Amino acid sequence: MLKKEFKKKDVNRARNLIRGKSNSSTGIQVGYEKKHIDYKEGDIWTENKKTWTIKNGIKQTISKLDKIKKEVHTPLCCPKCNNVMKHRLDKPNYRIHKMCYNCVIDFEGKLKCKPGKYEKYLKELELKNKLTLLDNIEESLLEIANISNKGFVSEDGVIEKWVGGINNKQYSEDIKKYAHKTRKKLKKELNESERIKKSN
Numbered sequence: 001m002l003k004k005e006f007k008k009k010d011v012n013r014a015r016n017l018i019r020g021k022s023n024s025s026t027g028i029q030v031g032y033e034k035k036h037i038d039y040k041e042g043d044i045w046t047e048n049k050k051t052w053t054i055k056n057g058i059k060q061t062i063s064k065l066d067k068i069k070k071e072v073h074t075p076l077c078c079p080k081c082n083n084v085m086k087h088r089l090d091k092p093n094y095r096i097h098k099m100c101y102n103c104v105i106d107f108e109g110k111l112k113c114k115p116g117k118y119e120k121y122l123k124e125l126e127l128k129n130k131l132t133l134l135d136n137i138e139e140s141l142l143e144i145a146n147i148s149n150k151g152f153v154s155e156d157g158v159i160e161k162w163v164g165g166i167n168n169k170q171y172s173e174d175i176k177k178y179a180h181k182t183r184k185k186l187k188k189e190l191n192e193s194e195r196i197k198k199s200n
């Protein structure tokens with residue numbers, strides 16, 4: 001089952017780190033030069049504290065676009081046991097299993113008695129978790145890349161700044177490229193595993 005929840009505050013923490021403590025409390029970007037940039041399909045940028053993109057020629061916020069969030073609108077009650085989903089881990093588990101945390105525990109308990117199947121389930125679950133995590137990380141990195149043209153955090157947590165700033169566009173492209181490559185690899189692995197299940 002999913003034990004971790006990726007929260008907005010994790011993104012905020014990283015963002016504050018990058019901005020430097022001095023303006024973390026205000027949350028306002030200062031000293032930025034206004035530049036006129038023409039955006040095109042697929043570009044991602046930050047404006048008015050929101051992350052935007054252009055999809056099908058329409059400018060929209062990332063959160064609206066975010067497929068995962070759309071798909072996983074969590075219902076009030078678990079579709080399996082009809083209990084209200086109010087546990088902290090109901091939502092993240094519903095995202096993956098389409099049932100509440102307790103039902104997942106039940107399900108996994110029964111599966112443990114079936115040799116081979118449980119291992120396969122764990123492997124596929126790990127891949128699914130990695131895919132979800134990848135989506136979250138990609139979104140956060142893109143968000144950070146598009147607000148942090150003042151410096152970056154080095155491995156030991158020191159904020160390093162340099163003249164000229166980072167190339168946000170290049171950064172975003174690198175992030176998207178890497179995420180796409182990793183996503184493709186994970187999905188391929190998952191598809192292969194799920195295919196075995198069907199032919200058995």
Ligand SMILES: [Zn+2]
Nearest residue numbers: 078081100103
């Ligand atoms: Zn349930």
